[in-house]
Amino acid sequence: MQSILKLCPRSCIPLIARLKHTLPDLPYDYNALEPVISGEIMKLHHQKHHATYVNNLNAAEEKYKDAQAKNDLSTLIHLQPSLRFNGGGHINHAIFWQILCPKQGGNQPSGELSEAITRDFGSLDKMIQQLSNASVGIQGSGWGWLGLNKQENKLQIATCANQDPLQATTGLIPLFGIDVWEHAYYLQYKNVRADYVKNIFNIANWKRVEENYQKAKQN
């Protein structure tokens, strides 16, 4: 879809086609996050799970537009869970791929983000401890997040159930997140979610998290 859009002048694309969501490419190869996350998991996670959220989101949005055209409030409400679930799934995973990167030695947050972490948690280690505990403790499927509370100008840790998107459901702006759905780690870590969560900090793209923080502060 993206290549088609690049070739044609925008006026040629029907309105609905222009608004379809697309599966973003990963910024690295499927096996680039090994040994923390296996290539097998990355491929399934991207090509199956995220792709399904994108496809189902597009389908739900089509139906939503049809229902809007008919003023069919019942259908609009009926479609909400699907939009929330698939929309959230797309938002969450699009963020996730960006805040991970191949393992780098000595990779840590720096600059303003590092200061904010120290100010709001006491130290990087304490923030990691809190985020880890929160993520491991999710009952069922969900995400653990480091987010920015813009009103109070402070970093906060939060968890969301299933694919509920952080900003829509809590107001926090997502900076770094950990997918703890079993599909994110089970093939490699089995039931030991704690090991996956511990290891994921070795592939955190702190530069990207810092960028997220800067953008969040400005918006």
Place this chain on the structure above:
Amino acid sequence: MLSRQPIFSIEAVTKLDCISSISRLKHTLPDLPYDYNALEPVISGEIMKLHHQKHHATYVNNLNVAEEKYKDAQAQNDLNTMIHLQPALRFNGGGHINHAIFWKVLCPKEGGNQPAGELLELIKRDFGSFDKMVQQLSNASVGIQGSGWGWLGFNKQENKLQIATCANQDPLQATTGSFNKNIRIKLQNIYRRLFRLGLTPLFGIDVWEHAYYLQYKNVRADYVKNIFNITNWKKVEENYQKAKQGQ
């Protein structure tokens, strides 16, 4: 069997009078009625072993811990802590209840295995046909957003079978009931009429990813389709008979 269970099992305590009352009430991990690989090729031995020895065992252990803390809080009239512990009791209690049922409603694959007798009549009456019931239960189970369970349950008040889904480890009977304020209260029936328990679980499908992912990856639909090949319909019929009698 005794040697594989912790000493404080209900079975053991009949022989050991010195065990304290709290120890007597600990939950224990039930054995599977079959070997870990007995459900192949539908569910791999690897999945069954992890599912039983890790996931179910963890619910049992965490349930016991939560219940101990709850008893302590009760002794201190610490309502805050009691409420704080509710999610842990719900999650781990539900996890134990659900999995204890699950192991029993599955059995090694038998050719031509289908419900019979009263249960089959009821399925036909309430769904139109056995295939339609399977279709509805499959769709409901595949469609769960996140982790949860699909259930064929018995609605005792209305004497009918129903399909329902529960999120995470929410137990079916506890979470599908209702509190009815509008009914006439008879003194001797006060408890039974005010607090109506929900559907009685007859057959359930665990659709948490740990139940199938190692084998089926993201294709939950294939796992759900195949699980009907290892359904222990005799046990499901027994569940129905007990449910009718109010057990």
